[in-house]
Amino acid sequence: LLCSSAASSTLTHGDADAPAAQGDGVVDVNPPRGTRDFPPEDMRLRTWLFDQFREVSRLMTFEEVDFPVLESEALFIRKAGEEITQQLYNFEDKGGRRVVLRPELTPSLARLVIKQGKSVSLPLKWFTIGQCWRYERMTRGRRREHYQWNMDIFGMPKVRAEAELLQAIVLLFERLGITSKDVGIRVSSRKVLQAVLNMYSVPEHLFAEVCVIVDKLGKLSRDEIERELISTGLSSEAVQGIIEVLSLKSLSKLEEVLGSDDDAVADLKKLFSFAEQYGYADWICFDASVVRGLAYYTGIVFEAFDREGKLRAICGGGRYDKLLSTFGSEDTPACGFGFGDAVIVELLKEKGLLPDMSRQIDDIVFPLDEALEGPASNIASSLRKKGRAVDLVEDKRLKWVFKHAERINASRLILVGSSEWERGMVRVKILSTREEFEVKAGELE
Numbered sequence: 001l002l003c004s005s006a007a008s009s010t011l012t013h014g015d016a017d018a019p020a021a022q023g024d025g026v027v028d029v030n031p032p033r034g035t036r037d038f039p040p041e042d043m044r045l046r047t048w049l050f051d052q053f054r055e056v057s058r059l060m061t062f063e064e065v066d067f068p069v070l071e072s073e074a075l076f077i078r079k080a081g082e083e084i085t086q087q088l089y090n091f092e093d094k095g096g097r098r099v100v101l102r103p104e105l106t107p108s109l110a111r112l113v114i115k116q117g118k119s120v121s122l123p124l125k126w127f128t129i130g131q132c133w134r135y136e137r138m139t140r141g142r143r144r145e146h147y148q149w150n151m152d153i154f155g156m157p158k159v160r161a162e163a164e165l166l167q168a169i170v171l172l173f174e175r176l177g178i179t180s181k182d183v184g185i186r187v188s189s190r191k192v193l194q195a196v197l198n199m200y201s202v203p204e205h206l207f208a209e210v211c212v213i214v215d216k217l218g219k220l221s222r223d224e225i226e227r228e229l230i231s232t233g234l235s236s237e238a239v240q241g242i243i244e245v246l247s248l249k250s251l252s253k254l255e256e257v258l259g260s261d262d263d264a265v266a267d268l269k270k271l272f273s274f275a276e277q278y279g280y281a282d283w284i285c286f287d288a289s290v291v292r293g294l295a296y297y298t299g300i301v302f303e304a305f306d307r308e309g310k311l312r313a314i315c316g317g318g319r320y321d322k323l324l325s326t327f328g329s330e331d332t333p334a335c336g337f338g339f340g341d342a343v344i345v346e347l348l349k350e351k352g353l354l355p356d357m358s359r360q361i362d363d364i365v366f367p368l369d370e371a372l373e374g375p376a377s378n379i380a381s382s383l384r385k386k387g388r389a390v391d392l393v394e395d396k397r398l399k400w401v402f403k404h405a406e407r408i409n410a411s412r413l414i415l416v417g418s419s420e421w422e423r424g425m426v427r428v429k430i431l432s433t434r435e436e437f438e439v440k441a442g443e444l445e
């Protein structure tokens, strides 16, 4: 199929059913820009990572849910200027419906909670792992898709929910061999910002927009942030007050500014005391500058970062008690996080923690001549029914079979040869010890 003259990554096509040709009749075999293929070795790594996500979800007794990658655009139309809503992978389907490839999972989770209505009892602890999309001008060459593990708790109004979610994140990191020396989790509350805006009588409807701007602290210059805040109509005193409070890194300082009976202070003190009991206090730190970039957060917010500061946020989340009413439903307290599949792999590479992802199988069954292909099928079949992963090989020279066994880390090589078969036997080679012996075919396990 490969066109001899074209580069190896292109295909020619002869027949009418072949994919539409581009340019001079060759199809680009690369996936669409900003997206990834997962050939076997990459897929083994991804499966391993997702298995860790699932195991932590099991330990935390979260139930897995799923929903379509395709969602109604209406679920993501928000006016706060978030990057995520400005890069919607949106289009009109053949029925004239406005749809999107979802950019995040929380709105779908919320939609499903609303749909389930009274049929579910609270609190709900749900998780999902799903591909999310954004259409970003490829100027920065960034990816347009990634997979996210989301853990969300509905119907738990107190900071117990945040404490549970933080434990899930720490359990995950520890399973991957990452320590609190490698990663920290910055924790704050949007109620801090709410308190400051109240001090300056900033109208409620500006809250989400101000959060989205303040989330760019550290990404944009302070002047740029101040300009954007002023452009929303905030006074320069309010802007200075926001910047000053959000630079606080100590909870006691925050208490001095906001007072002990402030909601944010009470929530955070409770959360940090829980952290001591859970045993993950050395992972978390108060940082008032954390607001996260999603408009719907209303309370505690958090994000995990690599302490060397080389990477983007590893995961992040927070409380969103008012999201459901934006979909016309009764509000239900809610809290969750998203954990992407890309930054964590960059971190594991940095730390030399990528697991060995080479193939491993149990047995290779190989008939030494054509007349024994039938018995070889029988042997392979019975071993598979006993739970052995069997690669049935034929039409190959024995030298190739030994190389193949090494390549795919087979534990045993089972040779079906005519002299042994006449006596009802097969020859077994244990590849790790080179041990070799005959076994009755019917007694192979």
Ligand SMILES: OCc1cccc(Br)n1
Binding pocket: 084, 103, 104, 132, 133, 134, 143, 144, 145, 146
């Ligand atoms: O984290 C924002 C985001 C959303 C969808 C796809 C990708 Br890649 N990144």
